[in-house]
Amino acid sequence: MEEKKYVMTDEPCETIDIKKLSKLDKKTSYSIRTELSTGLSLAIVYFIFIFSVPAINWFRPDWAFAKMFGGMSYSWFLTTIVAMAMAFIIAYLHTKLYERWERKSLEMSRMEKKENMVSEQTSQVKTKGATSSVQASFLESKEETLL
Numbered sequence: 280m281e282e283k284k285y286v287m288t289d290e291p292c293e294t295i296d297i298k299k300l301s302k303l304d305k306k307t308s309y310s311i312r313t314e315l316s317t318g319l320s321l322a323i324v325y326f327i328f329i330f331s332v333p334a335i336n337w338f339r340p341d342w343a344f345a346k347m348f349g350g351m352s353y354s355w356f357l358t359t360i361v362a363m364a365m366a367f368i369i370a371y372l373h374t375k376l377y378e379r380w381e382r383k384s385l386e387m388s389r390m391e392k393k394e395n396m397v398s399e400q401t402s403q404v405k406t407k408g409a410t411s412s413v414q415a416s417f418l419e420s421k422e423e424t425l426l
Contacts, residue, residue, distance in 0.1 A: 313380055324365075
């Protein structure tokens with residue numbers, strides 16, 4: 280049994296020149312762009328919420344430190360319970376938006392396949408028509424030489 284040779288992390292490795300890489304296709308580019316915009320917008324909403332809690336503590340301490348049920352303050356409630364709920368909601372929204380994009384992408388690829396099949400069939404019919412017209416003209420010329 281052969282031993283696998285591992286590369287240590289402190290050994291130099293080859294580098295990849297970004298300029299030599301080919302451009303992404305339209306589908307992958309669109310996917311990356313939508314994922315980035317969705318992720319950024321949802322992250323911005325979450326960060327606004329997270330950074331608003333200290334602002335509420337600073338500007339409205341009477342409300343933020345008032346006791347709720349069980350002795351929990353509103354500030355603590357926002358930081359724990361609401362933040363966790365927001366994380367789940369954001370994850371749910373991100374998943375649903377991704378699934379919607381994936382469904383749309385799948386439908387578009389199916390439509391492209393159908394269009395390609397139709398165009399191939401029409402080109403085959405045109406080719407057969409051209410071949411039969413060439414054969415007909417060949418037969419006519421052959422008949423003329425026999426006469």
